Amino acid sequence: MLGYESERRLKNLLVAVGDGERDLEAARQRLCGIRDFAPLSAFERFDRDMTGFITSYEIVNFLRDNSVFHVSESESFSLVQFFDSNGNNKLSFQEFIQMLLPCENNVLRNITLDRPSRRVTRYDHLPRDIELCLTNIIEKEIDLQRRLEILKRELEVQYDYSPFAAFRSIDKYNSGRIDTVNCGSFLRQNGHYAAELELLAIIRRIDTDGDAVVVYSEFAEFVRPAIPAPRGVTYAPPVRPSSATRTGNASPLRNSSPVRSYSTQKSRAAYSSPVRASVSPSRLSPSRKPILRLNDEDELVHALKELCNLEQELETAKVNLSHKSDFNLYDAFNIFDQPRYGSISVHELQSGLNAIGVYPTYDECDLFITRYCKKGDRRLNFSEFSEAFLAHDSYYANMVNRRGSNYVPRVIRRDDVFLPHTSFEFQSMWRTHIRVENANESLRQRLQSRPGFNMYEAFNSLDFNDTGAVSAYELKRMIESRGYFVGFKEVEQVVEKMDRNKDGRISFHEFSEDVRTKSPVRR
Numbered sequence: 321m322l323g324y325e326s327e328r329r330l331k332n333l334l335v336a337v338g339d340g341e342r343d344l345e346a347a348r349q350r351l352c353g354i355r356d357f358a359p360l361s362a363f364e365r366f367d368r369d370m371t372g373f374i375t376s377y378e379i380v381n382f383l384r385d386n387s388v389f390h391v392s393e394s395e396s397f398s399l400v401q402f403f404d405s406n407g408n409n410k411l412s413f414q415e416f417i418q419m420l421l422p423c424e425n426n427v428l429r430n431i432t433l434d435r436p437s438r439r440v441t442r443y444d445h446l447p448r449d450i451e452l453c454l455t456n457i458i459e460k461e462i463d464l465q466r467r468l469e470i471l472k473r474e475l476e477v478q479y480d481y482s483p484f485a486a487f488r489s490i491d492k493y494n495s496g497r498i499d500t501v502n503c504g505s506f507l508r509q510n511g512h513y514a515a516e517l518e519l520l521a522i523i524r525r526i527d528t529d530g531d532a533v534v535v536y537s538e539f540a541e542f543v544r545p546a547i548p549a550p551r552g553v554t555y556a557p558p559v560r561p562s563s564a565t566r567t568g569n570a571s572p573l574r575n576s577s578p579v580r581s582y583s584t585q586k587s588r589a590a591y592s593s594p595v596r597a598s599v600s601p602s603r604l605s606p607s608r609k610p611i612l613r614l615n616d617e618d619e620l621v622h623a624l625k626e627l628c629n630l631e632q633e634l635e636t637a638k639v640n641l642s643h644k645s646d647f648n649l650y651d652a653f654n655i656f657d658q659p660r661y662g663s664i665s666v667h668e669l670q671s672g673l674n675a676i677g678v679y680p681t682y683d684e685c686d687l688f689i690t691r692y693c694k695k696g697d698r699r700l701n702f703s704e705f706s707e708a709f710l711a712h713d714s715y716y717a718n719m720v721n722r723r724g725s726n727y728v729p730r731v732i733r734r735d736d737v738f739l740p741h742t743s744f745e746f747q748s749m750w751r752t753h754i755r756v757e758n759a760n761e762s763l764r765q766r767l768q769s770r771p772g773f774n775m776y777e778a779f780n781s782l783d784f785n786d787t788g789a790v791s792a793y794e795l796k797r798m799i800e801s802r803g804y805f806v807g808f809k810e811v812e813q814v815v816e817k818m819d820r821n822k823d824g825r826i827s828f829h830e831f832s833e834d835v836r837t838k839s840p841v842r843r
Contacts, residue, residue, distance in 0.1 A: 322489045326478040330486050331510040332614075333471040333543070334503070334522055338514060340464035341521035347460055348422045351453040352432040359417045360437035361446065362454060366416070368442050373410035376400045379458065385445070386455045390784045390794050391462050398546060399461055420457065423524060424517070463801050466784075472545040474614050483540040498534040499523065611781040616772045620781065621802045623763045624795065624814065628806050630756045631813040637752040638711040644742040648723040649706045652746070655734045656705075663699040664689075675734040676743070678750045683839055687757040690838050694820065708753065712813050764837045775832045782831075789825035791815075 322330065351357055366374045366382055376397035383391050403415050411419075421429050445451060475481055490498050490506045500519040507514045514522075526534045526542045534542075612620060641647055656664045656672035664672075670685045692704045710717040726737075738746060767773050782790045782798055796811045818826045818834045 322485050323478070323480045326475065326481050326486075327489055327506075327510055329471070329475045329478065330489065331507060331512055333468065333475060334507060335512055335514075336464075336467055336471055337525050338518040338522045340460070340467065341525045342518060344457065344460050344464065345422060345424055345521065347453070347457045348420060349425055349428060351420060351450070351457060352422055352425075352428050354447075354450055354453065355435075356447055357432065357450050357453075358435045358437035359420060359432060360413070361440050362420065362450070363413050363416050364437075364440040365444070365446050365451075365454075370442075373408075373412055374400070374416055375410055383455060383458060386451055388455055388459060389791075390797050391459070392785055395462050395465065398465060399458070402461075402465070419461065420454075424520075459797075463797070467801065469545060470611075470614050470617070472543060475543065476545055483543055484536070486543060487536050487539050496535065498526075498539060499532070610774075610777045612774070612777045613772050616770055616778075617781050618802060619767065619770060619773070620778050621799055621804070623767055625799055625802075625804045625806065626763060627760065627814050627817075628799070628810040630759050631817060632810050634752055634756050635712050635813060637749050638709060639713065639716050641709065641742075641745050641749045642711060642716040642720045644738070644745055645723075646726060646739050647720070647742050647746065648725055649702070649709060649720060650725040651737050652709065653702050653705050655737055658734075663697075663701045664705060665699050669700075672734060673750060676747060676750075677735060678747055678754075680750075680754050684754050684758060687761055687838055688753055691757060691760075691817075709749065712809070712816060761837065761839050764835060767835060768837055775835055776828070778835070779828045779831050782826075789827050790831065791825050795826075 363374070364370075366378050368378060368381070376393055376399070379396045379399065380391065380393050383389075383396075397409070400409060400411055403411055403419055405415055406412075417433075421432060423429075440446065446454070475486070487498070488494075490502055492502055492505060495502070500516065500523060503522060504514055504516075504519050507519075523532060523534060526538055528538050528541070611617070653664075654660075655676065656668050658668065658672075666682065666685050666689050669689065670680065670682060673680055673685070686698075688708070689698055689700060692700055692708050694704055695701075706721075710720060735743065737743075767778075779790070782794060784794050784797065792808065792811045792815045795815065796806060796808060799806045799811070815824065815826060818830050820830050820833070821827075
């Protein structure tokens, strides 16, 4: 039997299986609900070479055609192995439709199978809505695959864990199988009250012979993490004797579940794919690099979501200030650059803010200077100062950039440079800056205070494609994998904040510089 912590991790794994499978079922029903969708046409859309089989390389090409670049070929190969029932590392038509047809709506399933198909040649595409739904299903399969792999590793490292002990923890009645009854009892015992459909989804995902129960061999095969095969070794998963095709008269459970492939080699060497045998092994499997533990990764994603909210708040304040017709960057800069040196120090920034009615601490001014100073001299020149007030939206940024100085000849007070409404908005902008930088530093301190947090592992968790740089799309996928919704513009604002060389991607150096704590006062 398992201990309390191991049972909790096993519960998290089963809950993730149920959530992912139900999410996939909804995506399958959306796809099959499109009246123009025909499974054979979809198969021909993938099978460009007309070989009668679909390889992982063809799945990657389909995703690239639909602007999805975060899925590697090794992950696609794992997906093929999951649905492959005869061990040839390819998907036949019958295996392919197991990924697309609904399991809980037999009427919709039969209607979809009866639809006439149209010929799809090498350079043809399906209607846009069908292509997007197909892409969505594959992305959800990959996301579920990634999350389950992390949870399996979290469970495997427990000192009291073994597949048999985990099986016995669920099979309380020693019936030699797991069904919806003892699975539901195990989940309730660990604080999760699953509905019947969720329990059916869990059993359906693990069951490989379609009998609606999970025996020990199926369970052990499922909970075993996918370990990369040794270099130069050709790997073939175990062949299942038979794989029945789901029919319209079948129960909502799958009659034919995918085979979960695994490796018997306890090695962490390179992952060998027959499609891409010539590629460097270090590039094939992103999971070879160390990544954060699940709870630390959750905290990282939560911090990234908060960062998106903070950057959006800052963007809103910049847009509001840009609407003030008398606001310009030249007069704003001169409020602080009284000696006309062409740059602003921390003391000059604090003095200027005090003059306009904003009273930050020296530490808060230093955080602002640290964020926008690119040269490392702890002073802001005009271009660096301007970046703090130009919106990410090019329309509003150009609006402010085109404005010249108001050219006031008389000597005026620094709090009287702009009109009253503009001065109030200018003060609000500075208070937003200070609040955002304080919140950013709190996020950095919170991450660094976690014993298991490591910058290199955190970067690897975000770098899905193992390219050494994190794109906005990868960042968005990671945040959404935890159930948060975030717009692409919000993610781009975060990338722009971290991206020092303005190449549109975040390198490890840029990531570590941004995540490292900036305020020695708060440590």
